[in-house]
Amino acid sequence: MPAHTKQKQLALLIDADNTQLSLIRQLMARAGSYGSLIVRRAYGDWSSPRLQRWRTTLHRYGIVPVHLFNYAKGKNAADLALSIDAVDMLHLGQFDGMCIASSDSDYTLLALRARQEGVRVYGFGERQTPRAFVGACERFIYLDTL
Numbered sequence: 108m109p110a111h112t113k114q115k116q117l118a119l120l121i122d123a124d125n126t127q128l129s130l131i132r133q134l135m136a137r138a139g140s141y142g143s144l145i146v147r148r149a150y151g152d153w154s155s156p157r158l159q160r161w162r163t164t165l166h167r168y169g170i171v172p173v174h175l176f177n178y179a180k181g182k183n184a185a186d187l188a189l190s191i192d193a194v195d196m197l198h199l200g201q202f203d204g205m206c207i208a209s210s211d212s213d214y215t216l217l218a219l220r221a222r223q224e225g226v227r228v229y230g231f232g233e234r235q236t237p238r239a240f241v242g243a244c245e246r247f248i249y250l251d252t253l
Contacts, residue, residue, distance in 0.1 A: 114142055115141060115142025115204055115227075116202050116203050117138065117142040117143060117144050117145065117146075117202060117206055118148075118196050118202050118206070119147045119148070119170075119206045119208070120146075120189050120193055121134075121147075121148065121149040121170065121209075122151075122185060122186065122189060122207075122208060122209035123149045123158055123161060124151050124152075124158075124183060124185060125208075125210050125211050125232070126209060126250075128160055130253055133253035134250065137231070137248055137253055138208075141206070141227070142204060144206070145201075145202075146196070146202075147168065147169055147170040148170065148172075149165060149172055149173065150173045150186075150188055151175065151185050153174045154174070154176070173185070173188060175188050186211060190213075190214070193205060194217070197226060202226060203226065203227060204228065204229060205226055205227070205229070207228065207230050207231070207244070208231040209232055209240075210233040211232075214230075214240055214243075215239045216243075218230065218240065218243035218244050222245060227245050228244045228245050228246075229244060229246050229248065230244035230246070230247040231247075232247070232249065233249065234249055236249075
């Protein structure tokens with residue numbers, strides 16, 4: 108990369124409840140190919156036994172765990188916290204792009220809003236990801252292709 112070319116500044120936001128732990132290395136490599144991952148966060152209820160296996164991976168890749176209890180059965184506070192953080196980041200104006208790792212359609216409006224602000228949105232998810240979220244992203248990468 109020429110010295111005069113500024114590398115894009117990206118935020119990587121991972122919905123740990125909807126992202127395969129086994130593919131984090133590949134996800135990080137692909138997301139990093141779009142720019143510098145200056146923010147790396149994973150959202151979930153880290154007291155859940157299901158997410159305990161993530162600990163080593165979070166440390167290895169410098170991903171900050173954002174802990175949220177599930178306050179009501181069937182509701183995921185992580186989705187809302189990830190979205191709030193992303194909107195806060197949009198208002199800071201420091202980022203050229205966001206990488207959102209999830210197969211959840213709840214992030215569709217977030218992706219559309221980020222793009223409206225001129226921020227590139229790279230989605231990462233599974234094949235069952237709803238078309239609305241896939242289409243809202245500038246580029247969507249299916250995790251099984253990594």
